Amino acid sequence: MGNRILVAGTWDTKTDELGYIRDVIRAQGGEVLAMDVSVLGDPGQPVDIDKHAVAAAAGSSIAAAIAAQDENTAMQIMALGAARLAAGLHAEGRIDGLIVLGGTMGTDLALDLCAALPLGVPKYVVSTVSFSPMLPPERLPADIQMILWAGGLYGLNSICKAALSQAAGAVLGAARAAEPPRRDRPLIGMTSFGKTVLRYMVPLKPALEARGFEVAVFHATGMGGRAFEALAAEGAFAAVMDFAPQEVGNHLFGSAISAGPDRLTAAGRRGIPQIVSIGCHDLVDLVGWHPRPARFADSTFHAHNRILSSVVLRPDERRAVARSLAERLAQARGPVTLLLPQQGAHEWDRPGGPLRDPAALAEFLAELRQACPPQVVLRDLDCHINDPGFADAALAVVDGWITDGTLPRP
Incomplete structure (x- = not known):
């Protein structure tokens, strides 16, 4: 039964929120492997995979990430390292699912991290920008799950706990119930x-x-x-x-x-x-609720439903x-x-x-x-x-x- 969930995020600034997710998973009988993808700070709780290991997996270091003096460059180092480590952990049978928490920076990293795991591995993202048009479709793995981190940008409260607890329970339940694709028939x-x-x-x-x-x-x-x-x-x-x-x-x-x-x-x-x-x-x-492009203004039009139309x-x-x-x-x-x-x-x-x-x-x-x-x-x-x-x-x-x-x- 799949019980071990990789919980990833910036444990320096999101200690309370990530710790809450870890506690919910453990309370439901699951195990947690905590990964810290912070750069500047140190986690407020012990983690299993620290930021130095993440940076090293990208062929870099925390010192190099800080020296870049650019948060985008630094986060891409951490995203690469986190993705490589997650792929290795899954290949070794050490994790059964993944949950990542973040704002725009954390979500950018989360998409790379989720993409490193094959179809059938539960992957959940709790994000302040879930379902946003900022997220390009080509970066979304086929079986990614997202939930809006409402009211949770800074600190715990009853609003954000509702989302965090749902996501924690969902990833653990999915890991237990998941039936990976078989390879017994072409x-x-x-x-x-x-x-x-x-x-x-x-x-x-x-x-x-x-x-x-x-x-x-x-x-x-x-x-x-x-x-x-x-x-x-x-x-x-x-x-x-x-x-x-x-x-x-x-x-x-x-x-x-x-x-x-x-x-x-x-x-x-x-x-x-x-x-x-x-x-x-x-x-x-075409997206049915978008304005029709000017080039198709005189084309024959067919409305399939309210979200999809065709010219x-x-x-x-x-x-x-x-x-x-x-x-x-x-x-x-x-x-x-x-x-x-x-x-x-x-x-x-x-x-x-x-x-x-x-x-x-x-x-x-x-x-x-x-x-x-x-x-x-x-x-x-x-x-x-x-x-x-x-x-x-x-x-x-x-x-x-x-x-x-x-x-x-x-």
């Missing part, structure tokens, strides 16, 4: 949207599981794509079915719903076999997406098969659908065929992406890869 990563838009995962998941694979489907709405790319970069996938690369277009046209500039590249860099398609290539998702790209914009997809696939070091459903790429563009535009789809497909590098295998499919024929074609690629040894037989 994993296929798939991108998609909800079943009202894309449906191929419904037949594909059981069919792939019957072949001995595990299947993880990622919601390609920015953070989902980031998690997908991060796992691909780690080599977690035996193969990917990246059928909803719409985040490439989102990033290309400046949407806040972005998986970053490296979307559709991590699997290729690792040489992971890829089956790719064009789900929702003609749409750019339909014009033919020239779709061609730009096609070129961007091809550029990314050209970087792949492993096999790539590109499935091109000629009857549409989401439920709204079926024949008779509200966003149907066969001429624009044909232009997009022509641009993609022309731009694709020769090592990409192109397969035109006379069906819609949500038709059974699309799933059958994807399974045929998988079966071929198993037969020729590209994929290990599960």
